[in-house]
Amino acid sequence: MGTKRQFRIWRGDENGGELQDHMVEVNEGEVVLDVLHRLQNTDTPDLAVRWNCKAGKCGSCSMEINGKPRLSCMTRMSTFEEGETVTVTPLRTFPVIRDLVTDVSFNYEKARETPAFAPPADVAPGDYRMQQVDVERSQEFRKCIECFLCQNVCHVIRDHEENKESFSGPRFFIRAAELDMHPLDAKTDRKEYAQAEMGLGYCNITKCCTEVCPEHIKITDNGIIPVKERVVDRRYDPLVWLGSKIFRRGQVPQTYVTSAQHSGAVHSSAPHGGVHSHAGGSHDPRHETEAQRGVNWHREVPHPTAPATDANGKLPLTELTFDRAAAPSPFGDDVTFPLPPQHLNFAHPQQDEPKH
Incomplete structure (x- = not known):
């Protein structure tokens, strides 16, 4: 059985908001993101939190915890004092979309x-x-x-x-x-x-x-x-x-x-x-x-679009390659797909030719 801890979480959107207090159960070994998920399952089902891997490798769950920018999935509750109030707010530098989610x-x-x-x-x-x-x-x-x-x-x-x-x-x-x-x-x-x-x-x-x-x-x-x-x-x-x-x-x-x-x-x-x-x-x-x-300095770079997938929902290898080694950007508008197999890096036609 866990102990009750006080959390103060910013709730609102681009028009403004406020800090709201919650008493939530905290178990041994948990991180801040675990507590936020418990809050979503109990008191605040509409709490907006961005996260993905929960392993400190995607960077999605960035927020400010007690005034310091951190990853919520890597911030252990054991690092705080037993009676300390944990304040969670969105990143201050970027516009707020809703609650703890910002527009980066x-x-x-x-x-x-x-x-x-x-x-x-x-x-x-x-x-x-x-x-x-x-x-x-x-x-x-x-x-x-x-x-x-x-x-x-x-x-x-x-x-x-x-x-x-x-x-x-x-x-x-x-x-x-x-x-x-x-x-x-x-x-x-x-x-x-x-x-x-x-x-x-x-x-x-x-x-x-x-x-x-x-x-x-x-x-x-x-x-x-x-x-x-x-x-x-x-x-x-x-x-x-x-x-x-x-x-x-x-x-x-x-x-x-x-x-x-x-x-x-x-x-x-x-x-x-x-x-x-x-x-x-x-x-x-x-x-x-x-x-x-x-680098084509004159073009307006388009926003990235969702990659095409095959009948099995897999991303074709050709979608990950460019038609030339020095393509200007992953979001370039001068790359055509699919590419012929002989242009793929792993099957370059010169690789198997004898060296002179």
Whole structure:
């Protein structure tokens, strides 16, 4: 038989709400999400709670518990004092839909704006090779479960609604860091893009994002700070500046990419004119062409649609592959399905040919 504990839960919607008190039974070994489910089964059947895996891997059950952003499925009741009131509220940074469920679509919009991984054009699928040290360098960032707790505590977003348009947040800064550290990524301008388009300069490395990460990713120390240092090296190091003037390399034109809802064009203030992508500012026409082919800056990215399934309700393998290695985005509008079997990565036609 469990003990009764007091819970204070925020109830309401986008028009407002209030904290409501509940006495609920708590058993040994339970987590906050267990208690919320018991409340749904007893006192509050209309309580809105978002959850999925209940194993700390999907990031769905993000909320604020006693003022701290946490995963409710990983917050054990044993961590609270016996007589302590447990207050559960929705994430404050994002608009409330109802009760503990918030609208986190801001993060998916920023995900669509982030350029995808672009493999080298001269290496066939199946022939990609990386050193183990390179794998380990960026593997930490791939542990992200997109719970968006780091986005929730970032004061640049939390306290300033006007920053959301030009600031992507820590979750996508580590995405930029991961790709910038990837030895096979063909885009050489990740740090410049993070500075110019993702709002990296707004971050003042308070490390609050690192403190709440349930995967213990060192977001600030291993991701944001290294990218900031590389931006400073490229833009403000006097030796790099002098070398770029002498050898005409490494110059970064002052560009900005406007979103489709504004003008849908890429503008440049480079003195020689012309449209430039973020290809490292090399002024090399070949690199510029490749970069423009890898990311179509002019298109309006559509919202993702439900994947097609076969007669058995299974997702066909062809739905998980692209018609070229450097597809601009999982939500791209230039990919056609289904793909012929010979284009699938695991059956690349060059894999079985003898090496010369």
